[in-house]
Amino acid sequence: MRGLSGLARSLEGRTVAVLLLAVLLVHGGALLLYRYSAVAAADDAFAIEVARQLVLAREAILRRAPDERGTEARALSSNHFEIGWTAPGSTGPATPSDPALRDLRVRLLDLEPVLGPDLALTLEVQDDPLHQPDLRGVVTLPDKSLLTFRSAHAPSLVRQAPWAYLATAMAILVGAAAVVLTHQIAGPLRDLTRATARIGHGTVVPVPEVGPDETRGIGQALNAMQERIHELIAERTQALAAVSHDLRTPIARLRLRLDRADDPQERRAMAADLDDMQGMVDATLSYLRGDADPEARQVTNVASVLLGVADASADSGRDVTYDGPGRALATVRPVAIRRALENLVDNGVRYGTRVRIGLTIEEATLILQIDDDGPGIAPEDVVRAFKPFTRLEGSRNRNTGGTGLGLTIAKRGIEAEGGALGLSNRPEGGLRAEIRLPRAGGLG
Numbered sequence: 001m002r003g004l005s006g007l008a009r010s011l012e013g014r015t016v017a018v019l020l021l022a023v024l025l026v027h028g029g030a031l032l033l034y035r036y037s038a039v040a041a042a043d044d045a046f047a048i049e050v051a052r053q054l055v056l057a058r059e060a061i062l063r064r065a066p067d068e069r070g071t072e073a074r075a076l077s078s079n080h081f082e083i084g085w086t087a088p089g090s091t092g093p094a095t096p097s098d099p100a101l102r103d104l105r106v107r108l109l110d111l112e113p114v115l116g117p118d119l120a121l122t123l124e125v126q127d128d129p130l131h132q133p134d135l136r137g138v139v140t141l142p143d144k145s146l147l148t149f150r151s152a153h154a155p156s157l158v159r160q161a162p163w164a165y166l167a168t169a170m171a172i173l174v175g176a177a178a179v180v181l182t183h184q185i186a187g188p189l190r191d192l193t194r195a196t197a198r199i200g201h202g203t204v205v206p207v208p209e210v211g212p213d214e215t216r217g218i219g220q221a222l223n224a225m226q227e228r229i230h231e232l233i234a235e236r237t238q239a240l241a242a243v244s245h246d247l248r249t250p251i252a253r254l255r256l257r258l259d260r261a262d263d264p265q266e267r268r269a270m271a272a273d274l275d276d277m278q279g280m281v282d283a284t285l286s287y288l289r290g291d292a293d294p295e296a297r298q299v300t301n302v303a304s305v306l307l308g309v310a311d312a313s314a315d316s317g318r319d320v321t322y323d324g325p326g327r328a329l330a331t332v333r334p335v336a337i338r339r340a341l342e343n344l345v346d347n348g349v350r351y352g353t354r355v356r357i358g359l360t361i362e363e364a365t366l367i368l369q370i371d372d373d374g375p376g377i378a379p380e381d382v383v384r385a386f387k388p389f390t391r392l393e394g395s396r397n398r399n400t401g402g403t404g405l406g407l408t409i410a411k412r413g414i415e416a417e418g419g420a421l422g423l424s425n426r427p428e429g430g431l432r433a434e435i436r437l438p439r440a441g442g443l444g
Contacts (some may be wrong), residue, residue, distance in 0.1 A: 015186070019178035027171035047104055050151060051111040054139060057083045058114070058147055069145070084148040095138070098122045115139050124150070188215040196222060204230055251278055297417075302337065302366055302437065303328040306357050309341045318349045324359030328366050330439050332417045337437075340413035340421075341370070344433045347407060348372030352430060368435040376425040385423060 057076050064072045066087065073085040097105055097120040105121050118140040123133040139147040188210050195207040204226045209219035251274055258274075261267040306322050313320035341357075348355035352374030360367040377385055385407055407423075410433075414421045419437040426432050 015182045019182065020175050023171050023175045023178065027168070043104070044107070046153065047107040048111060050135075050137075050149075051108045051115070053081055053083075054108075054115060054137075054147070054149060055112050057149070058139060058141065061085055061147060062141065066145070073147075080152040082150040084150075086146040086148060088144040088146075095120055095122055101135075192218060192222075195219075199226060247277070297331050297333050299329055300332050300334045300337070301327055302330050302332070302368070303359055305334060305338050306341065306359055306368065309338060309345055310357050312342075313345055313349065313355070319354035320345055320349065320357065321355075322357045322359075324357070325361060328359055328361050330366055330437050332437065336413045337417060340410040340435075341368075343407070343410040343413075344370045344435075347410075348374065348431070348433070351375065364439055366435075366437040366439055368437065370433040370435075371426060371430060373430040376429065376431045377423065379425070382423050 057073070060076060061069045061072055069085040073083040076083045101121040101123070105119060108121075109115060109117075109119060116139065118138075120138045122136050124136050125133045135151040135153065137149050137151075139149075141147055188208065191208050191210070192215055195205055198205045199207075199222070204223075207219040207222045207226075209216050209223070254274055255271070258267050258270055261270065303324060303326055306324065307326075310320045310322035345355050345357070348370055349372070352372035354373055356369075356371045358369040358371070360369075387408065411421045414435055414437070417437060419435055422434050422436075424432050424434065
């Protein structure tokens with residue numbers, strides 16, 4: 001799975017973040033609007049109605065004699081707003097006002113200061129969970145008697161909670177839907193990315209033409225582009241193969257004519273030129289063939305391949321040796337690997353006098369090292385050395401020949417096997433070409 005940093009860099013992660021942030025902002029804004037608009041208006045209307053009824057009840061009760069005030073209070077009561085009266089000293093200590101109702105208490109006193117500073121408000125929770133709490137209050141009259149009331153309606157402090165929970169649940173659902181929708185949109189993009197990563201490594205890679213119109217259009221364009229590119233490459237390769245075939249005929253005729261040359265030195269020079277021409281034709285054609293190699297991958301003893309390359313070079317009179325284990329297995333195309341190694345060895349003996357081949361076995365990787373004793377290359381030219389038809393004249397002798405394709409062909413062959421090729425200058429002098437090849441699981 002991708003880490004959080006990878007998700008944050010992806011289109012899906014950023015889109016989800018924006019959508020979730022938008023949902024949270026809208027949700028928070030809705031709650032604030034509700035709190036300070038409709039709820040505020042309802043609370044204010046509720047406070048005005050409670051203050052009005054309390055003032056009317058207070059005045060009516062104060063006009064009555066003490067023995068008539070209880071009857072008057074019951075007469076002022078309704079189903080939703082009950083009034084009561086208690087004589088002075090007939091109850092215990094007054095219940096303190098609920099801090100949660102502070103805003104309502106302040107609003108009542110602002111509307112009707114006559115209700116006095118001793119106004120106390122509380123909420124009475126019913127046994128029935130479906131029944132909302134009742135608002136209860138006590139108003140202290142001038143004679144220290146108490147005017148009590150109970151309202152079947154409560155302020156928004158109680159009624160806001162279910163609405164807030166519902167709004168929060170809706171925000172969560174909207175956020176989840178946004179995540180799912182974004183995932184579905186980003187899915188085709190991920191498939192498109194995986195498919196395009198395989199383009200350029202062999203045959204045509206079918207790009208899925210799915211998803212929205214934009215990704216579907218990109219898939220169609222990539223498929224059409226691949227067809228055109230492969231047609232162009234095939235035509236170019238065929239044309240150069242024909243040229244290569246045509247060139248071999250005059251080269252062969254020139255070799256036959258060499259036998260009639262009288263001067264042995266001139267004959268050797270002309271033979272060397274013909275060998276160079278043949279090598280240039282073969283190297284160019286090999287480069288243009290690219291990855292179109294029908295050879296199948298198989299479990300191969302890479303150490304044996306290295307030893308074979310070293311022995312073949314030594315038999316031809318070059319100072320090439322192998323120093324390493326006798327067994328190192330990997331799943332590769334043996335002919336392709338051998339061709340890449342031969343290019344690197346040829347490159348080493350061309351610019352130096354001797355080449356040493358080494359092999360190190362790690363748990364998941366084989367490390368191959370081809371060291372020469374040549375002049376090496378400048379560090380800033382390492383990347384440029386792998387470009388086709390590039391010859392680094394500042395570090396290599398121009399008179400040594402070559403087409404500038406040896407390193408290019410070797411690098412492409414190694415990468416086709418899932419490996420990597422790098423160049424570095426050795427401290428003791430010369431150039432080191434290091435190949436890292438992945439090993440198949442369980443191979444010795």
